[in-house]
Amino acid sequence: MEFREATPTERMQYYAEEWNPRSIPDFITAALPEKEIAYDHNGSGYNDRYNAYTTLRELEVRIKTLNPYAVCASTAYYEHPEKREGWKKAELVFDIDAKDLPIRSCSCEPGSICDVCIEEAKELALHLMDTLKGDFGLGEVHLAYSGRGYHVHVPDERAEHIENRSAILSYVMGSVRPNDPLMVGGYARTWRRMMAFTVSKLQERDLSFLSPKVAAAVVEQKEAIIAGIQARKLDFLNVPGVGKASSDKVLEKLMEYAGLTVDGKVTIDTKRILRLPSSLHSKISMICTLVKHPETFDPFSHAVPRFVHERP
Ligand SMILES: [Zn+2]
Structure with a gap:
């Protein structure tokens, strides 16, 4: 399979026709008001930080307007995610x-x-x-x-408080x-x-x-x-x-x-942002996907956006 970058039109098509905000895992949506959301608009990096949303609907509207190149959520939970202040705890991540x-x-x-x-x-x-x-x-x-x-x-309470x-x-x-x-x-x-x-x-x-x-x-x-x-x-x-x-x-x-098999910096840093499951990885045109059945999960059939199949 060829890993080709998604065009702005393909990003728009993905977010308009295929993306479902309910595919964002519950452990993120349930804590959405405490999460910082970060956007990379064009592949130059996560320059748009300090975004916070009280409802999933607000996040949905924003994502569908931006059709971002990439979107991340903080592993940390904050009292004021819009200022990245009041750190409470963070998901343990690898x-x-x-x-x-x-x-x-x-x-x-x-x-x-x-x-x-x-x-x-x-x-x-x-x-x-x-x-x-x-x-x-x-x-x-x-x-x-x-x-x-x-x-x-x-996102387990017993691990989230370990600094x-x-x-x-x-x-x-x-x-x-x-x-x-x-x-x-x-x-x-x-x-x-x-x-x-x-x-x-x-x-x-x-x-x-x-x-x-x-x-x-x-x-x-x-x-x-x-x-x-x-x-x-x-x-x-x-x-x-x-x-x-x-x-x-x-x-x-x-x-x-x-x-060295995991990126240790990501685990140790309790203020990290991580790609939002359900969002598009535009650099290679794949979908960041929550895996419910690891044994049968195949990224080449379950994480390829429709537009890739429709490419000329
Ligand atoms: Zn290889």
């Missing part, structure tokens, strides 16, 4: 952008995307959601297709070695899952710090390494052709890669 994934099994160069790495971004988002629900017991965890990857929104989010970030990403990697549950399990996920996507190009021969040995024996992780073997990287020094380096690198 941003997984396929184009920034440090390792992926496709041949995309950094900055590009394809259906393979978009699918891998979803796989990662689902792991992350599982950790948030299972290990943290968070109930409200939503997935949104962002256009080039996925956003995980957690320092770096610990939860490194936990969920498995970027720190657990004290006891053999523990059946808890963080050790999350860490093992992230290590297995990262190994499964490894290519030789991701191991350029090793000699080509050792890198090839790691990649060739990925399945054995993953089986070792799942069997809770401490020395899962101890496979033929990979010495102790190399396997130590690989493990460090795996944790580094795992930590």
